[in-house]
Amino acid sequence: MTPLADAYSQIVDQVLVADAAGLDLVGIQDHPYQRRFLDTFALIANMLARTSRLTFFPDVASLPFRPPPLLAKTAASLDLMSGGRFELGIGAGGFWDAVAGMGGPRRSTAEAADALEEAIPIIRAALDVGPEKRVVRADGPHYPVPGYPAGPAPAHRVEIWVGAYRPRALRLIGRLADGWVPSYGYFGPAAFKVASAKIDDVAIAAGRDPARIRRIYNIGGRITDGPSGDDPLVGPVERWVETLTDWAVELGVDSFIFWPSATETGQIERFATEVVPAVRAAAAAR
Numbered sequence: 001m002t003p004l005a006d007a008y009s010q011i012v013d014q015v016l017v018a019d020a021a022g023l024d025l026v027g028i029q030d031h032p033y034q035r036r037f038l039d040t041f042a043l044i045a046n047m048l049a050r051t052s053r054l055t056f057f058p059d060v061a062s063l064p065f066r067p068p069p070l071l072a073k074t075a076a077s078l079d080l081m082s083g084g085r086f087e088l089g090i091g092a093g094g095f096w097d098a099v100a101g102m103g104g105p106r107r108s109t110a111e112a113a114d115a116l117e118e119a120i121p122i123i124r125a126a127l128d129v130g131p132e133k134r135v136v137r138a139d140g141p142h143y144p145v146p147g148y149p150a151g152p153a154p155a156h157r158v159e160i161w162v163g164a165y166r167p168r169a170l171r172l173i174g175r176l177a178d179g180w181v182p183s184y185g186y187f188g189p190a191a192f193k194v195a196s197a198k199i200d201d202v203a204i205a206a207g208r209d210p211a212r213i214r215r216i217y218n219i220g221g222r223i224t225d226g227p228s229g230d231d232p233l234v235g236p237v238e239r240w241v242e243t244l245t246d247w248a249v250e251l252g253v254d255s256f257i258f259w260p261s262a263t264e265t266g267q268i269e270r271f272a273t274e275v276v277p278a279v280r281a282a283a284a285a286r
Contacts, residue, residue: 027056
């Protein structure tokens with residue numbers, strides 16, 4: 001979901017329809033430098049207060065704007081207040097001119113990867129705090145944390161999902177993350193399969209079960225009533241069911257984030273009532 005300020009009322013309508021229709025997960029972009037966008041975390045808090053069952057996550061949070069201790073604090077707070085309906089998507093950042101324009105750091109590709117690798121253990125340590133006092137510390141060059149008492153504890157174990165594509169970041173996901181959030185526009189099914197296998201290999205080498213690392217795929221398109229062209233994400237319900245079932249079974253995708261090309265809520269209703277149940281049934285049968 002794109003957090004356009006001018007489309008706020010439409011966002012509310014779409015989220016309420018998704019909640020009522022039985023969908024599970026909503027992802028919201030995070031681009032703080034975009035003047036037309038609402039703040040992602042403020043919008044998520046608003047939407048959590050309006051819904052009863054949906055889980056929300058930033059898709060994905062821009063790390064250069066959000067220091068790990070504060071990011072963990074925000075994640076824990078949203079999860080606690082919503083009764084366990086928040087997960088944390090995070091990315092190394094990009095658009096460095098825009099980041100620097102708002103006072104953020106300008107990082108090279110290697111520096112951004114270093115910062116992400118530093119950030120995940122800090123966030124994980126802060127989110128895993130229990131009733132006992134836990135002091136979180138780190139000594140990395142990007143995020144030196146002398147020591148602070150983390151809290152509050154979230155309502156459930158908040159997962160850390162990473163949106164990334166480069167080999168080093170994929171290795172990091174295999175070692176440390178709880179999920180991977182790529183987008184169809186950047187990684188088609190063939191690239192997805194290769195990258196997912198790399199994550200699996202690294203996870204196994206690190207003694208982790210790769211099946212426990214979620215694969216959340218951002219997909220955009222339109223559900224139509226008649227035949228369409230070659231785009232697998234534009235066409236009738238039957239095409240959508242076949243495509244998403246194949247990707248769920250053959251690629252190991254466990255969650256699809258649907259970005260409809262049309263703004264009306266009818267696309268979300270059709271996805272929830274016609275596509276999702278059929279994909280779940282077909283994937284289970286296969």
